[in-house]
Amino acid sequence: MKLIIVGGVAGGASAATRARRLSEAAEIVLFERGPDVSFANCGLPYYIGGVIEERDRLLVASPESLRTTFRIDVRLQSNVEAIDRVKKTVLVRDLVTNRSYEESYDKLILAPGAAPLRPPLPGIDLPGIHTLRHMQDMDRIRAAVDQGVKQAIVIGAGFIGLELVENLVHRGVKVALVELQDQILPPLDKEMTTPLMDALKQHGVAVHLGQSAESFTSSGQGIQVQLKSGQTLAAPLVILGVGVRPENQLAAAAGLEVGPRGGIRVNAQLQTSDPDIYAVGDAIESRDFITGDPAQLALAGPANRQGRLAAEHALLGRPVAFRGFQGTSIVGCFQITAAMTGASEKSLRRASRPFHAIYVHPSHHAGYYPGAEAMTIKLLFEPKTGKIWGAQIVGRHGVDKRIDVLAIAIQAGMTVFDLEQAELAYAPQYGSAKDPINMAGFVAAGLLRGDHPQITAADLLALPEGQRPLVLDVRTADEFAEDHLPGAKHIPVDGLRSHLGELPKDRSIVTYCRVGQRGYLAARVLLQHGFQVRNLSGGIKAYRMVVPN
């Protein structure tokens, strides 16, 4: 058995080492176009920021270790230019000698990755405009910063864009951030990005939403970027982080099926339309675990697991199955963590799935223990069964823990009722007797049981004028004085029972408090006295994420 692997980073390197573990007899050849194998893409921004101090730490495995320990025939700076599916050969160009040669395969695994998008705009190739994919891209950007660049423009406010912004600011660079969407972190729902927007502003980052670059010109200050709005920005350093496109040319030229967004089509066994050719990693089109729809997602975790599975199927024909993309992702920026798993509200709307959304703001550990910090959890679930569709969390601490718990719950097909009963680890420095996960479960299950009718801020705001409910603030007088919803009536929850006569029975009421708990109690009181009432999910805190002050 001769296995050829094209691409030596996450998925390719995983496939190669897994293949060797499974078979001592296999001949394994790994072609990598660049000079490095298995480097830590996700660490690149942190070397630019100086957080990771030693460049070598990013080289997770060396070609030597793959050769010596795993007996893998690693060929660097070797570009696979064509596949002959009939002869079962690949045409390889050695980029050092420029010599071409053929190599035969029994099974072929493609792990070419995805390339940063570089839109064909005027001036896009000017020196000073970078993308970030390889160690060499990183070196160029780091060199610019080391040379004392004081201003930069980052185009694209996705995960990598935000990590770049944080690391540049950390190096004392003043950053302007340009994003095409009307929000940062487009995979998340917009309101969940509000705390990160605040953090960006606090750190002096100029954020330009709903803007795109139209052209680039050379100027005295380096690069001048012309925005769609007509505004111009200028800085010696410009970094594009506007997404990636699957490296599908080799596959497409060989006649392998490619999806409409460019991903190489694979089945659950990671086989392309040619069963002897597999594809893994950022280059493929797989399925969305929640919706079942075709999906492309550039994530290191799935890439590694796909590499393992493809090797197992290619070598041994075992009945493996990749279960699709769940979309679990996380980013840290200026002490704020934002994370998601499963479907977002916007992806559910796009897929026309029925859903409920609730918001809670629990502390990351017991409130009586010093240092407790609130996080905001948005939980999305199926109205009939309570099955969890997705979750988003933003906060300072404990976000990664809760998103992983919810990621597993989604993988298991759990419902919000299961979250109510979750028995999680509690000591005061780690969690609460009622963990944030339980709290989200209580609130979501209460909605489904009819105990806790709720409305989201977005749904409240979307109601036509004539259907606007009476909005009832049940907090203290001081809290009301500080900020309240437009037109809100004020009756503190403690006195509510003796003021029922002031409320209408023929008009629906929305109660709210700071985070939702007192509003819930008020709604319970009113419900049982025959009022039509819903609680504003997540209280004024969630409202202010939709409509910032």
Added chain:
Amino acid sequence: MKLIIVGGVAGGASAATRARRLSEAAEIVLFERGPDVSFANCGLPYYIGGVIEERDRLLVASPESLRTTFRIDVRLQSNVEAIDRVKKTVLVRDLVTNRSYEESYDKLILAPGAAPLRPPLPGIDLPGIHTLRHMQDMDRIRAAVDQGVKQAIVIGAGFIGLELVENLVHRGVKVALVELQDQILPPLDKEMTTPLMDALKQHGVAVHLGQSAESFTSSGQGIQVQLKSGQTLAAPLVILGVGVRPENQLAAAAGLEVGPRGGIRVNAQLQTSDPDIYAVGDAIESRDFITGDPAQLALAGPANRQGRLAAEHALLGRPVAFRGFQGTSIVGCFQITAAMTGASEKSLRRASRPFHAIYVHPSHHAGYYPGAEAMTIKLLFEPKTGKIWGAQIVGRHGVDKRIDVLAIAIQAGMTVFDLEQAELAYAPQYGSAKDPINMAGFVAAGLLRGDHPQITAADLLALPEGQRPLVLDVRTADEFAEDHLPGAKHIPVDGLRSHLGELPKDRSIVTYCRVGQRGYLAARVLLQHGFQVRNLSGGIKAYRMVVPN
């Protein structure tokens, strides 16, 4: 509907507020023997240690808030002395006026909690010997420390005992710790407590394992404690943390069923043997979620959830069900976190369940990002199906996250194969592309698939002399020189393929490295060349947790 609740801390307070939310009409009377409701038991050691600075922070809800906001008739310092199940009344003594009176109920919820054990030993009632349950116990211990006590003896090395030790050391107190078992943290398997033992020693704590106190006498230095070994310890402050017994006297006197270990028996709806009387919290006997056996467990999380469920069933007759105890627990001590969920190896052995155990030592986040710290995960699972039985984790960071992920996986009935495919949140400061959870899944699933035959250090050590395998160290020469297993042969993995002739085919071989990864590769090489081989699970690091140097 008149609901009486006995006990106003975790389960009782949760039942009371839940009852009010469910019913505005119910009459709710809450009797509490002590002066406080709803205080944070789990915070008491941290107030003694000065970590929690304000005593009031431990008072989670005030009687006033329960009265005003929830219209609950809270009666403090009121001891319920008897239940008349025929008349459906309770006899209450007002501990302030010493007056007794009857109060009728439709439904009764017992939440009396559990009392610290105080074994009837000579001298046990001497002043200076404390237990820790209430705020007042805490005040007495803190007063002693505030007055400059320099030495203390903690008897019992369970969760609370260890938290007390840490907090006393934090206050400059020299501590001796006495434990009856031959290990600290008896719910965990012994080898998993080794890092905590090391931390205790590093912080100058004298740990006396396999020891019990036989008697206490007054001495010049305070209390002299006579140990079973004959040794005596002396200190002005002695704290007993040797377990709790359910407060079952009221229930037992009323003829309610009580289990052999003292827990008030309840069904899944939390009903005692009298369907109008419920019991929740530390006082009950419920079921072990893993084994289905009767179980008692004093944990705040389940107590709170039981209170909610009991109120829901008592008031509305809803089809609720408590799913039993999973035993998820966690403790932090001297920067080490130890946690468990589900069954332990010893509980599986007691229940005669078949199981496999594997060990892994992954980093809590990407190794290339600064500050990565290894944790040790022990995963226990069913040999046929791979269903997860339980897990234990010890380490410095990220332990709480992985135990919660595994707690949910156990709740969902997941297998080790599901852990392989888990899509968890990865950015370098939070996790790894192959998260510790994935790593545990890979290793466990590899064992079940036959790809990765393993043996635990305990099983290796338990083999009779004649069946001892050849032990093969595949690390580098430097590592071998530093420490190795007794009698180990040394061939580094990189050269293994050219030294196969030196190994026997007629004797079984156990390979090992530092943590298990190179040992796994070596085992794969040898397996495919016809050797009988297993890898030492978790490598020499796991071995040294069983047999410390």
